[in-house]
Amino acid sequence: xIRSMARSLVALAMALGLAGxxxxxxxxxxxxxxxxxxxxxxxxxxxxxxxxxxETYASNEEMLAKLVSGAASYDLIQPSEYxxxxxxxxxxxxxxxxxxxPNLKNIGKEYWDQPHDPELKYSVPYMQGxxxxxxxxxxxxxxxxxxxxxxxxxxxxxxxxxDDSLEIVTWAMAMNGHGPDQVTKANLExxxxxxxxxxxxxxxxxxxxxxxxxxxxxxxxxxxxxxEAAILIKEAPGKFKYVLPKEGAHMFIDNxxxxxxxxxxxxxxxxxxxxxxxxxxxxxxxxxxxTNPNIEAxxxxxxEERANEASYPPGNPKLSTFRDIGPLAADVDKMVTxxxxxxxx
Amino acid sequence: xxxxxxxxxxxxASQRQPGRxxxxxxxxxILWSFAFVVAPAALMLVYSFAHRGALGGVDFSLGLTLxxxxxVFDPVYLQIVIRSIWYAAITTAICLAMGYPVAYLIGRAxxxxxxxxxxxxxxxFWTSFLIRTYAWVTILKSQGLLNSLAIQFxxxxxxxxxxxxxxxxxxxxxxxxxxxxxLPIYSSVEKLEGSLVEAALDLGAxxxxxxxxxxxxxxAPGIAAGVLLxxxxxxxxxxxxxxxxxxxxxxxxxxxxxxxxxARNWPFGAALGTTLLFAFAVIYWWVNRRAxxxxxxxxxxxxxxx
Amino acid sequence: MKLVQRLLAGWTGFVxxxxxxxxxxxxxxxxxxSRLNIVWTGFTLDWYxxxxxxxxxxxxxxxxxxxxVATTALSLLLGTTGAWLLYRYRYRAASLLETLAxxxxxxxxxxxxxxxxxxxxxxxxxxGYTTIVISHVTFCFPFVMAAVQARLAxLDPALEEAALDLGAxxxxxxTKVLIxxxxxxxxxxxxxxxxxxxxxLIVTYFTASAGTRTLxxxxxxxxxxxxxxxxxxxxTVFIVFTVFALLATEVVRRRNP
Numbered sequence: 001x002i003r004s005m006a007r008s009l010v011a012l013a014m015a016l017g018l019a020g021x022x023x024x025x026x027x028x029x030x031x032x033x034x035x036x037x038x039x040x041x042x043x044x045x046x047x048x049x050x051x052x053x054x055e056t057y058a059s060n061e062e063m064l065a066k067l068v069s070g071a072a073s074y075d076l077i078q079p080s081e082y083x084x085x086x087x088x089x090x091x092x093x094x095x096x097x098x099x100x101x102p103n104l105k106n107i108g109k110e111y112w113d114q115p116h117d118p119e120l121k122y123s124v125p126y127m128q129g130x131x132x133x134x135x136x137x138x139x140x141x142x143x144x145x146x147x148x149x150x151x152x153x154x155x156x157x158x159x160x161x162x163d164d165s166l167e168i169v170t171w172a173m174a175m176n177g178h179g180p181d182q183v184t185k186a187n188l189e190x191x192x193x194x195x196x197x198x199x200x201x202x203x204x205x206x207x208x209x210x211x212x213x214x215x216x217x218x219x220x221x222x223x224x225x226x227x228e229a230a231i232l233i234k235e236a237p238g239k240f241k242y243v244l245p246k247e248g249a250h251m252f253i254d255n256x257x258x259x260x261x262x263x264x265x266x267x268x269x270x271x272x273x274x275x276x277x278x279x280x281x282x283x284x285x286x287x288x289x290x291t292n293p294n295i296e297a298x299x300x301x302x303x304e305e306r307a308n309e310a311s312y313p314p315g316n317p318k319l320s321t322f323r324d325i326g327p328l329a330a331d332v333d334k335m336v337t338x339x340x341x342x343x344x345x
Numbered sequence: 346x347x348x349x350x351x352x353x354x355x356x357x358a359s360q361r362q363p364g365r366x367x368x369x370x371x372x373x374x375i376l377w378s379f380a381f382v383v384a385p386a387a388l389m390l391v392y393s394f395a396h397r398g399a400l401g402g403v404d405f406s407l408g409l410t411l412x413x414x415x416x417v418f419d420p421v422y423l424q425i426v427i428r429s430i431w432y433a434a435i436t437t438a439i440c441l442a443m444g445y446p447v448a449y450l451i452g453r454a455x456x457x458x459x460x461x462x463x464x465x466x467x468x469x470f471w472t473s474f475l476i477r478t479y480a481w482v483t484i485l486k487s488q489g490l491l492n493s494l495a496i497q498f499x500x501x502x503x504x505x506x507x508x509x510x511x512x513x514x515x516x517x518x519x520x521x522x523x524x525x526x527x528l529p530i531y532s533s534v535e536k537l538e539g540s541l542v543e544a545a546l547d548l549g550a551x552x553x554x555x556x557x558x559x560x561x562x563x564x565a566p567g568i569a570a571g572v573l574l575x576x577x578x579x580x581x582x583x584x585x586x587x588x589x590x591x592x593x594x595x596x597x598x599x600x601x602x603x604x605x606x607x608a609r610n611w612p613f614g615a616a617l618g619t620t621l622l623f624a625f626a627v628i629y630w631w632v633n634r635r636a637x638x639x640x641x642x643x644x645x646x647x648x649x650x651x
Numbered sequence: 652m653k654l655v656q657r658l659l660a661g662w663t664g665f666v667x668x669x670x671x672x673x674x675x676x677x678x679x680x681x682x683x684x685s686r687l688n689i690v691w692t693g694f695t696l697d698w699y700x701x702x703x704x705x706x707x708x709x710x711x712x713x714x715x716x717x718x719x720v721a722t723t724a725l726s727l728l729l730g731t732t733g734a735w736l737l738y739r740y741r742y743r744a745a746s747l748l749e750t751l752a753x754x755x756x757x758x759x760x761x762x763x764x765x766x767x768x769x770x771x772x773x774x775x776x777x778x779g780y781t782t783i784v785i786s787h788v789t790f791c792f793p794f795v796m797a798a799v800q801a802r803l804a805x806l807d808p809a810l811e812e813a814a815l816d817l818g819a820x821x822x823x824x825x826t827k828v829l830i831x832x833x834x835x836x837x838x839x840x841x842x843x844x845x846x847x848x849x850x851x852l853i854v855t856y857f858t859a860s861a862g863t864r865t866l867x868x869x870x871x872x873x874x875x876x877x878x879x880x881x882x883x884x885x886x887t888v889f890i891v892f893t894v895f896a897l898l899a900t901e902v903v904r905r906r907n908p
Contacts, residue, residue: 028861033872038707053861056872061401061606066857068402069765070772090399163592165607204509205592208874212479213591215689216486218508231877235687288876326399333608337600338421341428344593345511363740371742374733378751381789385766386754447666450659452835457905460838464897467842469670471893472677472886473870474850476878480673483680483689490676520669525794528843532802532835552655566801574797574843577756584852601759602853611765618762625757630750637746 025050027267030067031078032254033058035127037287044274050267058208067259075262076271081253082322084123085116089324093122094258100269103276106296114253114321115181123255124272125293127284130313131167131250133243134229139220146245147171150221151198160213160222163205165336166322166329167250171223172198174247181323188328188335195336199343214240229310230289242310244317251319253293285311386622392615401609413616422600422617429596432511432586433579436518437526440575441568443519444526448567449560451527452534463531466524478517478588485513509591517589522579526571533567577625597621674890681883688880698880699888708885711869715849718780718865722787722848723841729788730795730840731833738803753797755790763790764857771858778860786858787848794847795840802836 025048029036033056041052055074057063060083067074079087087093098104104124111125112118135144139158144150150159161168170180172191204213210224211232229242256275258268274280281297289311292298298306306312325332363371393413395403416422451462469477484490487504495501507513537560545555561568583598597617604614684693702709733752737745755763767786768778776782810832814824830837852867859868870882 032875034876055859055861055864056868057856058871058874059606061609062856064401064609065605065761065765066768068398068400069768069857071768071857072778072860086400092400163587165603202593203591209877211687211877212482212689215687216482217488218486227875231687235685327397330397330604330608330610330613333603333610334419334421337425337595337603340593340595341421341424344595345590360741361739363736363742367736367740367742370732371736371740371748374729374736374752375748377729377789377792378748381767381770381785382751382754384770385763386758388766388769389758389762443666446659446662450663459835461897461901463838463842464893465667466670467846468890468893469674470846471849472674472890473867473882474852475867475870475874476677476882476886477673479688479878480676480680483676484673520673523666523670524846525843528839529798529801529836532798532839535835536802536805536832563805566804570797570801573753574756574794577753581757581759583759598759602761605761605765614759615762618759621759622754622757626750626754629753630746633746633749 025264025267027052027264027271028072028075028262029054029271030063030074030076031056035078035254035288037283040275040280040283043280044271047274048267048270050264050270052271073261073263074259075264075268076256077259078126078254078256079123080322081114081116081255082324084255084257086324086326087257087259088117088122092260094260094262094265095121096124096258096272097269100266101273101276103273106276106278106281106294108293108295111253111293115323116253116321117255123257124276126254126256126275127288127290128251128253128293129226129290130244130317130319131162131223131225131252132229132310132313133221133245134214134224134232134310135221135241135243136214136217136239137241138239139217144221144243146247147175147223148247150223150245151201153201155221156201157203158220159202160204160206160210160219160224161202162210162224163207165333166325167223168195168336169332170250170322171245171247174245179248179320180250181320183323183325183328183332185328185331188331192335192339195339196343199339202343205340211235226310226313227288227290230308233308233310234289242313244313244315244319246318248318248320251321253321254290386619389615389622390619392612393619395612395615397610397612401605401611403611403615410612413612414620416613417616417620422597425595425600426597428594429580429582429598432514432518432594432596433576433582435515436522436579437572437576439515439519440523440526441571444523444571445530445568448527448530449534452531452537453539459535463528466527470524474521474584477520478585481513481517481520481589482508485516508589509593511590511594513589514586514594517585518579518582521582521585522575525574525578529570529574530564530567533564533570537563580621580625677883678887678890681880681887683880683883686879687877688883689877698884701881702884702888705881705885707864708866708869708881711864711866712885712889714780714863715866718783718787718863719845719848721780721784722791723844725784725788726792726795726844727837727841730792730844731799731837733792734796734799734803735829735833738800738806749796753793756793758790760853764854767854768857778858779863782858783855783863783865786854787851790854791844791847794843795837798836798840798843799833802833806832 027050029052031054036054041054044050045052057066060080063077063079064083067077101124104120107125112120117123133144133150169188169191172194173182173187175194176187176190178187203219206213210222211228213219214222214232215235226242229240232240233242256272258265262268276294278294278296278300281292281294282300285292285297285301285305289305289308291311392403394409394411395405396407396410398404451459454462485507487506491507492504495505542555542560545559581598582596583602586594586596587599601614601617604610604617680688680691681698682694682696683691684695737749742748763786771778771782811824811828814828815821819827850867852871855865855868859865870878873879873882
């Protein structure tokens with residue numbers, strides 16, 4: 001009796017010890033809402049036994065707000081490129097151990113050399129997209145090639161644009177030949193009169209779901225995320241067209257990165273490597289028709305998916321990423337707020 | 346116009362000095378207020394003097410600054426503050442006009458109907474705000490329910506633009522806040538003694554006078570509560586106006602939210618919040634104090650009783 | 652005053668129509684075939700079927716309900732006792748205390764969220780149900796307090812005195828005279844608290860953890876991909892369930908007068 005008791009006690013202790021370790025095998029993922037399919041998470045847990053705690057946010061700054069407030073320790077975050085730049089500057093990220101990421105080689109060459117994280121020391125591209133022009137071809141018959149074509153008086157009250165002051169300002173700057181990496185007070189002043197002309201023509205500002213106004217027929221064209229355009233193209237084939245503005249378009253890259261202080265750095269690496277597998281990455285593309293930076297995954301896509309011009313814009317468009325503009329973000333916000341208020345109802 | 350048909354001031358006489366029991370019982374409320382109201386407000390105040398952090402947040406390494414408060418009074422933001430006050434006021438007025446009759450009916454209904462009616466009023470608001478608001482978009486859009494019906498019945502030939510207008514914003518705001526006007530007024534109406542109303546009518550007062558001279562003053566506490574519970578939160582609104590107004594009707598709530606998001610300028614957001622808070626606190630405290638003084642330290646501290 | 656009665660009833664009917672119009676659309680669209688749920692494309696029951704397997708959404712609803720019930724209970728306690736104490740006793744700091752209590756109503760939600768999060772982090776309180784409920788109660792209890800205070804204004808103190816004279820203990824006077832008198836305000840405040848808590852977003856974003864996500868957090872998260880009709884379906888299920896529960900209690904109540 002004593003022996004069996006002792007045996008069960010040992011077993012219990014071992015189980016607890018193991019449980020202690022298994023319990024510690026968690027991953028705190030803080031990512032964009034609806035950007036990581038549940039099937040992908042479940043697959044990861046099945047393979048590795050690591051439980052994923054998935055918290056979500058709807059914008060980069062929302063993520064930063066909670067991160068900076070010192071909330072729960074996250075193992076993985078999903079910042080856009082300009083936020084990666086800011087985080088690296090502030091030493092907020094854990095450098096990646098490439099030895100633990102054998103699948104990193106699947107990422108396309110062009111992503112290894114971006115200004116926000118050359119050599120991918122701190123981040124791994126998750127999905128890429130653009131901000132461009134979407135057109136309801138049933139209503140808009142004229143050729144649209146750039147911002148200038150969109151913001152014409154004849155489209156007054158029929159335009160939707162993102163409710164993002166930085167985006168809006170860079171489009172105006174592009175008209176003057178300034179790229180998004182040239183945000184300065186002077187260039188902003190130059191962009192101002194363009195915005196004064198443009199904003200009264202806008203019917204809807206919407207960063208969350210610009211597709212709504214387009215599908216509802218309340219607007220006929222707009223400047224929106226490529227993902228939104230891709231969804232529209234999928235939903236109403238032949239009706240919508242996506243065009244990258246000739247003056248220059250914003251290319252955004254959402255990445256996975258490990259914030260300083262992450263408790264499960266190892267598990268985080270495992271997850272990143274898992275995401276980099278072509279079959280897994282392909283599943284993500286299925287749910288979110290953005291541009292997949294994983295070249296091997298692209299080979300697994302269907303012809304329709306590859307043909308979706310919003311996901312994979314043809315040609316050699318002029319693309320640039322955003323840079324971290326630091327304190328100028330406040331000036332940009334103030335300028336757009338002011339012009340919006342003055343042009344609104 | 347002062348109409349006092351109820352023995353309100355008598356309450357003043359029975360107010361006691363709080364003994365130890367009085368303070369002890371109040372302790373939880375005081376503690377809660379200090380922990381979860383004063384502390385956050387104090388934090389907000391401190392943040393308003395800080396510099397903005399590189400990733401958001403605040404940076405005290407450069408010391409303190411007053412530039413955030415200076416920024417609050419910039420005409421860019423003042424125009425939005427005025428607009429917010431305007432929309433909040435219109436919303437409150439419409440809610441009062443629309444809600445009072447409903448609150449009156451429910452309050453005077455027989456006991457078996459009252460709670461059922463209240464539930465009927467509230468149940469729609471237990472659905473997700475976002476889906477409700479998008480339902481309004483579906484109803485009001487150019488190809489939506491209302492326009493389609495109107496065109497069907499030949500009332501109009503072209504779709505009428507209802508959505509993404511100030512009117513749509515007001516509609517959305519009224520929709521959101523109407524229950525919060527009805528509920529407080531209801532509980533004031535409920536205690537009206539039928540005999541009082543009848544007496545007023547018997548004594549020759551027409552229904553309009555009976556209403557304005559007797560009923561309204563008696564339900565004044567409820568009205569005041571309703572106005573408070575609609576106007577104040579309406580000032581901080583950001584989501585309804587964003588969707589219904591097509592993002593074109595920014596209010597002070599949106600501006601403050603922006604500071605914690607795209608602008609990454611927390612100290613400025615904090616300064617705006619502090620100013621708003623301070624303005625409200627001062628006005629409320631002063632009105633409250635005055636009401637108490639007039640009542641002779643009475644319990645009825647709702648503005649409107651005086 | 653038959654005419655007045657009829658007018659009031661008519662107006663109330665109109666207001667209820669106003670309240671339920673988007674709800675009718677919401678319910679209708681829960682059968683919408685289109686995933687994007689923006690334009691009606693056809694009828695289907697698929698979204699209701701999907702609720703069986705959408706554990707995330709159902710758990711979110713459960714979390715929302717747990718939080719809302721706890722919030723309402725605490726808010727009622729705090730708000731009612733606060734209102735009554737301020738009525739009963741002449742505190743010197745009365746105006747100050749009241750102003751403090753109503754402050755959360757004016758503090759913008761994002762600020763309240765951030766500052767409460769920082770507070771919780773500072774005192775080492777882990778994010779979860781507790782932190783969410785605390786934050787909700789903080790801005791809900793003022794609603795209860797306002798409703799109860801309004802009801803107390805004009806309370807005939809003779810009522811309580813009479814009860815005491817007739818031999819009731821102070822506690823009995825409180826529970827048998829005051830609480831019943833306050834009931835409409837308590838119901839009023841409770842309904843407001845419940846409603847506010849159920850649909851709260853920003854403050855909850857800052858004070859929730861991965862395991863305690865509420866329904867609004869889930870729903871708002873799905874905007875970008877498209878608010879598919881399963882969200883309408885779960886809202887409809889909840890409404891239908893509530894209506895049934897209310898009808899059931901009414902039937903039971905009338906059976907036992």
